[in-house]
Amino acid sequence: MARLSNQEGLANQEGLADWLPGRLAEERPVVTVIGDSILDGWWDGTIDRFCREAPAPVVQVQRRDFAPGGAANTAMNLAAMGADVRFVSLVGEDSGGHMLLDQLSSAGVDVSHVVAHAGMTTTTKFRVSSGGQVMLRLDDASKELPADGLRQMAAAVPEALRGSSAVVLCDYGAGALDGAVRDAIFDHLGPGSDVPVSSEVGSANARQDTLLVVDAHHPGRWAGLKPDLATPNAQEAAGLLETEFPGGAARCPFVEAHADQLLRASGAAAVVVTLDREGTLTIRRNDTLQKPATHRTWARPQAEKQASGAGDTFVAALTIARAAGMPLTSSVNLAQAAADVVVHRPGTSVCTTDELAKHLRGFADTALTDADLARQVDEHRRQGKRIVLTNGCFDVLHRGHTRYLNQAKQLGDVLVVALNSDSSVRKLKGPDRPVNYEADRAAVIAALSCVDHVTVFDTPTPIPLIDLLRPDVYAKGGDYTPEMLQETEAVERYGGTVTILDYVPEHSTTAVLERIRSTGEAPQT
Template identity: 45%
Template sequence: MDRDIQAVVVGDVMLDSWLRGPVKRIAQEAPVPVVSVEATEDAPGGAGNTAANLAALGARVRLIGPVGDDACAEQLATALSLLGVDARMVTVPGRRTPHKQRLMVGEQLIARYDEEDRDPIPAAAEARVIEELRESLPGADVVIACDYGAGGCTDAVRRALAGLPLLVVDAHAITPWRTCAPAVVLPNYGEVLQLLGEDGGHDDRVRFLTERSGRLLAESGARMVVTTLDGEGTLLHQEGRPPYRTYAEPAPDHMTTGAGDTYTAAFALWLAGGAAPEQAAQAAQAAAGVVVRRPGTATCTRQELLRALHREDGRAQTPERLAARLDEHRRRGQRIVFTNGCFDVLHRGHVTYLERAARLGDVLVVAVNSDASTARLKGPGRPINSCEDRMSVLAALGYVDYVISFEEDTPERLLRMVRPDLYVKGGDYTPEMLQEAPLVRAMGGEVRVLDYVSDRSTTAIIERVRSLPEEDPAGPS
């Protein structure tokens, strides 16, 4: 995503406040803890948090939404300006700016109390919001509507957004947005149940949503639906395709909020930059993974997301997670290629071999011997580079899709989980000489041996380096 993107965000803006401190005593008035507040953190919330994330990710952002004539609105304006957001707030006299305040003791949420008015904004404010939209929409690459039921997204505002080529809607209630024909809607599980008119209590939420993929698209009126499932990741629904799943990072111990806003911002931005929806979903999940590791209301920068994507694309953290991701590729009819090795000192022979392997399919998985496994296979003094370093170098190759390590001397356990369509090895032997060949064939896969580039050997490189004369520490005379 390299384009300079202009994004417009419209909807319910709020202020998030986090009050933190210890409990030192119980109140005399009632048996409740007394929290001695030692720190207060304020941040834009709702549509403001979506706009802040877009700015952090590198977009030029204009935010339009109603606020009250109060101190919270002033705090929001200052914070948004510092974050690089062009805030076009519409002040509504007599109305309160939505303010969510969370009282924290350590990482425990003790109470949350909200100050807000949820009635639709009056006609005069509505007209000013629409006027700001008319001024902003012609230059926008993507428009994001944040409708949290706080009164900023009226019927007239929705009509002003109808028919836009790239309208992304994050709304508590999806049905009112159907007539806008949005490009994307992003309901959570509870909002999906409301949209479909169904009850909860489903043990397998992923299966439940997969079976109703067509209904979700029809009921929402959107070209794409992203259903968010917190710790279970997301499902991307598109017409004529099986749902595409992303996987969330393990839940942190601390209290965080707004990861959904981060997801929405990254997904919208990647789509506007020309990425495929599946790529946008992966980027959005990675961005959400950055902010859930932070307490409070946080944003993800472009640099942080690119680093997260590099780690995410290059490495599957567990064999189980890798297998689940490959199942998604397999459902889309993609051919899985698997190879393995120590890759201790990466050289031209490795690179040529891996590039040739990648051309034999759609997804290339590279399994790397761990440090202990490499030492057993190669002998004392090996590996030269740690497993983490070797994996990082391999992950940087554009044609390598997944890198994973294994502790055993052979990758048979991984092969049983990955079930590749093609198992590739490099060397001057035949497939029948490979210990893993019968297993791969029993699972319906193919085995192929590719020649290494001649006169390229890790061992030879290491020996040449070791044979070089040591440099005089004193330097040349």
């Protein structure tokens, strides 16, 4: 996708591209993170024997790693992606506190608002592992945080907030956001009165347009602030609803069915529920539709990795993208990509601007040949996965495309997108199309979390590809019926299913291009 001008590029950015992380870093938004600090320890070694006094393995430690965790990890990720980060927290005057502050400072995080108190222990979590398996976790923390330390932390809040583009509240229930700190946050971040809530912007009158993101074990504690975003995981969302979540694939439909309740309970303009291996579901208020709008992302998980803190990376990327003015759906997509980077690493880590750009660049040469794609599909089928195939030009990516592709993904386990080649697009759409060449279109589509594989076909219809792959479901978007499609006979011949998905004419590529030609502007999203 061609890079747009600085003025319009981020506000209208629908797809992901490798230049985006660098562009966000150029914005350098000021972000204040307030919350519970944790020092994550990762001790790894070998096991050759059991101890004599108990049936327990002896781990001969060979490596000790420490990294900022909790709110400190969110701050580290924000700094790694280019934000100007101020950190407000409470640590002990101990070795853990010194190590935590040293690592934060070395990463460029402003720790001048962090209070070091002699009367507390810095929360430290030691994970002992061997052979890729965590054997034991030891937690060392104060049972209660000192009240005078919280008062000092509260006094640091106003200065830390001054001039901030965004504020992230990382409330993990360890006590740093209790007492005087909580009072100071409500005093300085309380919502304006009689402010209409927009599905994209949220309410921020009294906050002077400062984006407020709540990442909390109990998001309902902060509902009175009317945050712009709340980011509960499945367990935290279940707590908001005071119920239990179903397991597996049933969780997303459950969240969508309870969207109104989640928005009310969190007080947020938008709620992004993170579902670990199943990606995320975003729900936001939409007065036009008279019901919450939703957006799904899909994770690319890695089996058996000792990753920790991917949720912090997600929140950091989401925050910097929204603070820089990107649309909510694009920001969530970018955050999912950043989380995918760190979830493939052991330990607690951060996603840098360069790493995120490299990850997105990896989709650039992603279109598979028919033979390679067939091998991939055969492997998925051996694993018992349901294959969905769809096709189209996907020239200028827009919200109608992303909604359609997310719907297609939900019909099975693996989504294959077949793109019309440049020559076939010209035959279908005319000599001035495509706007974007097939390699660029393939890279943008592959970067969507809902898409598993991309290929390019040059035949009049995708029937040869259907005969090769024999997908369980062939999905098509538009004002068709199965009887109108040439592909239906080929699909039904081997027992497959044809499914027609939503048609969104006002979001068609043709409509987008006509708007640009007539007004010189891209339609607002």
